[in-house]
Amino acid sequence: MSDRDWRHAVLRDLGALNTGLVPPADRPRTTSPPVHETAAQFLTPGAMVFLLDRPVVPLSAALATALRECESTGRALQVVTSSSSRITLPLRSSKAQWVVHSDGYYEGLTGRPMCWNGNVFTPDSNARDYAPAYKAPASVPVGSQLVLTFQAAPTEHRGARVEHLMRLLTGRPPAGWGTTEPLEHLWNSSDLPRRDARVIAVGTSAIALLTFNGGTEQTTVAVGYTSGAEPPIADLPSMIGELATGHPIASLLARLNPGRADLTTEPRWTGMAAPVGLAIHGAFTGAPGFSRRRLGPMTWFPLGDGHSPEYWKRHRQLLAHLHSRQNGRPW
Incomplete structure (x- = not known):
């Protein structure tokens, strides 16, 4: 699944396509884009969701601002990536929750399967095992x-x-x-x-x-x-x-x-x-x-x-x- 395809799949699950909230189409780039150029923000009473298609996702200024906004409004900040992305240590150590899309959803740090309940990504109560992608071998020697x-x-x-x-x-x-x-x-x-x-x-x-x-x-x-x-x-x-x-x-x-x-x-x-x-x-x-x-x-x-x-x-x-x-x- 291409970067654009997985993002559209997530937006469909979130019900965002009907609102016109669609990430920008892929276009040729000579340098890595700023985070905000590849982020689709979806807001509910319970969560602020960012879709990011970078190979490495950092704690950008945009995400730091979102964290402060979520703290003041009681929302969860949920960062959604594909299973090929990695996150930096500063982002991992923040209060943002990392959600990974791969034949469903799972929490990137724990492998716990997740599902969208219309308001926020939550643990899947029907899951009995870690997400399959979480159990796959690492891409480089550990x-x-x-x-x-x-x-x-x-x-x-x-x-x-x-x-x-x-x-x-x-x-x-x-x-x-x-x-x-x-x-x-x-x-x-x-x-x-x-x-x-x-x-x-x-x-x-x-x-x-x-x-x-x-x-x-x-x-x-x-x-x-x-x-x-x-x-x-x-x-x-x-x-x-x-x-x-x-x-x-x-x-x-x-x-x-x-x-x-x-x-x-x-x-x-x-x-x-x-x-x-x-x-x-x-x-x-x-x-x-x-x-x-x-x-x-x-x-x-x-x-x-x-x-x-x-x-x-x-x-x-x-x-x-x-x-x-x-x-x-x-x-």
């Missing part, structure tokens, strides 16, 4: 993604921590930053906004998502590795110790995700994430059976090798132990 998420209090130079961490992981600072894709600014750690904001920073095979909200900063840094390449798991404790010594952080969780080295996501199953370790500011003891190590101002609890999802149980046990001794302090 690599790995090292993901570090930390919480801290914002500092004067809001990009200092992420710059330091990217240098440790990749040898280079971020190249650029922005609030939507493509990024608008060359990197300068002093230029990040002082207001509450969600910022994207991109480096060498790395993406960072920084969220500033009130007196807190939560940052996720992901680095992609090709199949056969080994992430620096053994070096993580020393890296975290160096980061925390120069730039205090409250906590840091390290995990390993199976996925593409370019950090985009296909609408197919690639495996489950698994924990590597948890670092917490201060001196702590773990529950029985947990080893620990001081890393400057932090305590590091190794949780697994990054390849064993069952170790999330150890993560929950450790958090329960720490919460019971710290009056529910969030990590």
